[in-house]
Amino acid sequence: MAGAFWCIVEDDRNGSPKKVMAEVIGEAARLAPGRVEAVWLTDKASEAGLKQLGEWGAARVVLLENAAFAPYRSEVWVAAAAELAGKEAPQAILAPVTSRQREFVARLAARLGVGLAADCVGFALEGDKLVATRPVYAGKLLSKVTWAKAPWVATLRPNVFRPAEAQPGKTASVERPAATAVGAQMKFVERREEVSTGLPELTEAETVISGGRGMKGPENYVILEDLGRVIGAAVGASRAAVDAGWRPHRFQIGQTGRTISPKLYLGFGVSGAIQHLAGMRTSKVIVAINKDPEAPIFKIADYGIVADLFEVVPELTKEFKKLLEK
Amino acid sequence: MKILVTIKQVPDTATQVKVAADGKTIDTTGITWIVSPYDEFAVEEALRIKEKRGQGEVVAVSLGPDRVKEALRSCLAMGCDRAIHLNDPAWAAADTLATARALAAVIKQESAQLVLCGRQAIDDDMGAVTAQLAELLGWPCAYWIMEETIDADAKSVRAARQVEGGLEVFDLPLPAVLAAQKGLNEPRYPTLKGIMGAKKKEIKDLKASDLGGAVEPSQLSVVGLQALPPRPPGRIIQGDVPTAVKELVRSLREDAKAI
Numbered sequence: 222m223a224g225a226f227w228c229i230v231e232d233d234r235n236g237s238p239k240k241v242m243a244e245v246i247g248e249a250a251r252l253a254p255g256r257v258e259a260v261w262l263t264d265k266a267s268e269a270g271l272k273q274l275g276e277w278g279a280a281r282v283v284l285l286e287n288a289a290f291a292p293y294r295s296e297v298w299v300a301a302a303a304e305l306a307g308k309e310a311p312q313a314i315l316a317p318v319t320s321r322q323r324e325f326v327a328r329l330a331a332r333l334g335v336g337l338a339a340d341c342v343g344f345a346l347e348g349d350k351l352v353a354t355r356p357v358y359a360g361k362l363l364s365k366v367t368w369a370k371a372p373w374v375a376t377l378r379p380n381v382f383r384p385a386e387a388q389p390g391k392t393a394s395v396e397r398p399a400a401t402a403v404g405a406q407m408k409f410v411e412r413r414e415e416v417s418t419g420l421p422e423l424t425e426a427e428t429v430i431s432g433g434r435g436m437k438g439p440e441n442y443v444i445l446e447d448l449g450r451v452i453g454a455a456v457g458a459s460r461a462a463v464d465a466g467w468r469p470h471r472f473q474i475g476q477t478g479r480t481i482s483p484k485l486y487l488g489f490g491v492s493g494a495i496q497h498l499a500g501m502r503t504s505k506v507i508v509a510i511n512k513d514p515e516a517p518i519f520k521i522a523d524y525g526i527v528a529d530l531f532e533v534v535p536e537l538t539k540e541f542k543k544l545l546e547k
Numbered sequence: 548m549k550i551l552v553t554i555k556q557v558p559d560t561a562t563q564v565k566v567a568a569d570g571k572t573i574d575t576t577g578i579t580w581i582v583s584p585y586d587e588f589a590v591e592e593a594l595r596i597k598e599k600r601g602q603g604e605v606v607a608v609s610l611g612p613d614r615v616k617e618a619l620r621s622c623l624a625m626g627c628d629r630a631i632h633l634n635d636p637a638w639a640a641a642d643t644l645a646t647a648r649a650l651a652a653v654i655k656q657e658s659a660q661l662v663l664c665g666r667q668a669i670d671d672d673m674g675a676v677t678a679q680l681a682e683l684l685g686w687p688c689a690y691w692i693m694e695e696t697i698d699a700d701a702k703s704v705r706a707a708r709q710v711e712g713g714l715e716v717f718d719l720p721l722p723a724v725l726a727a728q729k730g731l732n733e734p735r736y737p738t739l740k741g742i743m744g745a746k747k748k749e750i751k752d753l754k755a756s757d758l759g760g761a762v763e764p765s766q767l768s769v770v771g772l773q774a775l776p777p778r779p780p781g782r783i784i785q786g787d788v789p790t791a792v793k794e795l796v797r798s799l800r801e802d803a804k805a806i
Contacts, residue, residue: 292715295678295688320710324690324726327675331644331682336767339673352770357671358564358573364671365771369764406687407723410705410716422711428806452806470730471709476560476669477584477729485805496560499669502775506805508795514783522781524798526791536792541806544796 224312224371226253227260228279229302229326231317234291236267238274240384241317241425245377246277247385249315252344252351255280256312259393260305262298262400264291275393277385282393289402292409293321295328300403303332306372313351313373318424318480322376330374338366338375340480342503359476359499379424380482381503415471418446418456423472426455429483431474431501433459435490435511435530439467444531445489448538451545457481459491475500489530493518510534548603548701548721550593551659552627553650553680554586556611556618557670571769582618585665587625587734588727593663594626595732596697604628608653610638610646616750623745624737630750631657635762637755642765647679652758654684660701662724666691677726687719691728697721 226249231239242259249257259279266284274282285301306314306329314329316322318340330337342363343354351373357364368374423429430445442456449456458468460475474481476496486504491497493509493516501507502521509522510533519525526533558564559579567574582590590607597603607622609615610633619630633649641649654662667674681688689706693714696705703721707714709728719725737745755762784791784798799806 294717295681295690299682320691320708323674324678324688327643327673327678328682328688330675330766331647331679334644334766336642336644336765337673337675338767339675355672356775357772358558359560359669361564361775362566362573363773363775364769365773366767367770369766369768407689407717407719410718412713412715413707414713417712424711470728473729485799485803499560506799506803507778507781508799519781519783521778523778523803524795525781525783526788526795527783528788528791532788533792536789537796540792540796544800544806 224310225256225258226313226315227258227311229314229316229322230259230261230274231319231322232261232263232270236263236265237270239317239425241379242274243277243384243387244379244382245315245317246274246279248344248377248382249313250278250385252346253312258283258311260302261285262290262301264288271395272392273387276387276389276391278388278391279393282395284395284397285400286397287400287402289405290400292412293325294405294407295324296407297402297405298325299328299332301400302329304401305398306333311372313371313375316376318376318378326374326376333372333374335370335372335374336368340378341375342378342381356503359495360502378480378482378503380427380484420446420449421453421455423455423457423474423479424481427483428452428454428485429457429474429481429487430454431457431459431486431488431491432462433488433491434461434465436462436467442468444534448534448541451538451541454487459497460494488518489534491518492516493521548600548660549606549657550596550603550661550663551606551608551654551657552586552589552593552622553662553664553676554590554607554609554618554622555583555668555670556580556609556615557583557668560669566772566774571772573772580614580617582621583665583668583670585667585669585727585729588729588731589663589665590622590625590627591732591734592695592727596661600697606631606657606659608650609633610641610649619750620745621737623748624741625735626741629748632750632752634752635754637762640765640768642767643673643675644679645762645765647676647683648763649755649758650676651680651683653753654680656758660722661704662722664724664726666726666728677724681724684722684724686723688724689717689719690726692725693728693730695725
């Protein structure tokens with residue numbers, strides 16, 4: 222087992238790797254010290270971004286830069302990545318779970334004729350095999366899977382793996398092979414930006430606030446957003462709140478929404494239906510605020526307050542403000 | 548136009564799942580089975596395309612053991628015209644790639660112009676089959692679509708896919724593969740007439756040999772399945788709201804170091 226561990230770079234579409242890459246690189250370095258390589262398909266990479274990958278611990282960066290790589294299309298990316306994989310025979314190909322990486326690495330695995338393990342939360346080397354752990358059945362069970370042959374292709378759930386610490390001054394060798402883009406069958410029409418809440422993205426945030434049916438209506442989410450601004454948290458919602466039309470679907474946490482794994486999850490008026498737990502039960506610290514002492518979310522919460530959320534949220538905002546101003 | 552919808556039968560979310568004696572699969576006794584919710588969005592969208600165009604055929608396809616017929620039957624009750632059941636023990640341990648290979652063979656046999664899949668099945672949450680189908684067929688693919696329109700002469704589809712921060716809209720020449728995201732539509736409930744009619748519709752059984760060739764071994768295999776370790780018991784903070792909130796903030800800062 223001497224091949225490289227590729228980390229497929231997810232970027233912010235502006236030339237910088239997303240911070241979730243510190244987690245992917247950190248885990249790759251734990252599994253294969255000294256053999257961590259970043260493979261970056263982009264239309265534009267910044268020098269600062271390349272430097273960042275080196276500081277996180279990539280020994281080598283292969284930059285595949287081509288205007289045709291944006292916006293992302295799986296057919297174009299896979300052709301370029303498979304060509305490189307054919308030349309270099311990596312041992313593993315790792316990427317963070319994002320909307321495009323989920324599609325891209327699945328398609329790449331099919332091109333290479335190898336297995337894919339998506340949304341992994343743990344890895345272990347057992348002899349010459351890699352065993353991945355992934356939540357299945359609404360997070361009720363953990364499945365351990367392994368590959369018949371290399372490259373081992375996997376996506377990593379954000380906020381689960383210990384991020385590499387940046388080491389200032391550490392650099393990666395950067396290679397820029399000719400990046401050929403096959404003609405794409407699909408043609409880009411337009412991008413429609415979401416109205417930004419100014420708060421972090423759900424799947425990336427270290428702290429997530431979630432409002433459930435107890436929020437009573439769409440107008441009340443403003444108090445959660447106020448709290449979110451104080452502690453730098455994303456604000457999501459339960460299925461009940463989304464299905465009631467209070468929040469757009471992109472804010473839904475749960476089995477038919479986003480899967481999150483923040484350091485801190487705060488649920489307000491969330492009952493804790495199984496399908497919601499499926500999307501947040503790997504959160505590190507879970508706080509539940511609900512009037513109903515029987516709400517199932519209390520069973521998995523680390524801290525709970527049985528009270529009216531409309532009394533708790535303003536108090537909590539005030540207390541956090543005091544704490545963070547210190 | 549012929550639309551093929553791939554569906555998977557999965558345990559109902561609320562159902563209790565236990566690990567079977569082999570330590571690798573689930574004990575299926577007493578499980579309530581449903582069509583994976585994302586696949587219902589795919590079925591619904593296929594039916595709407597057919598209704599809007601006033602012509603066409605919608606075929607539901609699924610891979611799995613005998614019980615899967617029930618899931619296919621509910622797709623027929625929603626309005627699919629017929630169903631194909633890939634039913635062969637040779638596929639019992641199929642990974643996403645083996646599944647995609649079998650489905651791709653059916654899609655070629657059927658000469659479908661559009662394939663709709665759910666974003667992911669809610670049992671193993673791999674979310675890979677759509678992309679792998681696209682790869683095996685050499686078709687363009689759009690993931691997590693929130694809306695789609697087929698052009699008048701059925702030569703292309705305009706699809707909006709959900710990405711972090713917005714929607715990206717593409718024109719895909721047909722044939723193409725689309726993965727349905729929640730929000731694409733609101734799936735219909737089968738009517739009584741639909742349920743009665745479904746009993747007369749065809750569910751064709753296919754074996755691996757009908758798809759011309761041996762099943763290649765799975766590239767990913769399950770080596771173990773275990774229950775989630777229980778979380779340590781939590782603590783309900785008592786007292787009036789201001790006191791409890793103060794204690795919560797202190798605990799999060801000092802004990803849990805979460806803020």
